[in-house]
Amino acid sequence: DAKTTQPNSMESNEEEPVHLPCNHSTISGTDYIHWYRQLPSQGPEYVIHGLTSNVNNRMASLAIAEDRKSSTLILHRATLRDAAVYYCILRVLDSGNTGKLIFGQGTTLQVKP
């Protein structure tokens, strides 16, 4: 399965932007880049996804490198509620065209008041 590499942990100050990096040098042309986050004692929660172009939604922005070998999740103004484990995942298709998520270790984001 295609792999991603993320820093184990990052810190941010409240109300400042946060840039969470992810490397995925083995990405193939049809792999979508997905970001999920997991708050303490909860299930993973969808954040954003993209294929080639940068994406924005109400939660975050996703910046994808031109060669697609890396991406960055951007939280524009971190709040204490954004403290979570953030997973960068390549959603790959199996032989039957079903996409599945294979989670790595993720980045633990701490937000300081």
Add this chain to the structure above:
Amino acid sequence: DARVTQTPRHKVTEMGQEVTMRCQPILGHNTVFWYRQTMMQGLELLAYFRNRAPLDDSGMPKDRFSAEMPDATLATLKIQPSEPRDSAVYFCASGLQGGSGNTIYFGEGSWLTVV
């Protein structure tokens, strides 16, 4: 708000007992996934279904685990017999497949402790 519903939320059982976890996917979703999370291994994909048909269960210990979808509104994960090493959080997720861009939604998990 549509959501994936899992039961039980918490379960403590003795080693050797049978455990059944249930999942109600979001109405209309055609793909269901079972994950297990432990501190040591993180989130592991155990099995998944599309249109109720099992596609891949290679992540599951075959001798004691089984996963089924009796109908479109119910997925089950059974452990028989349970062992202390099965203690983990088990997540069910569902999605509507139509390409790899589709979102998967997770339930809140079933927290299993085997003593």
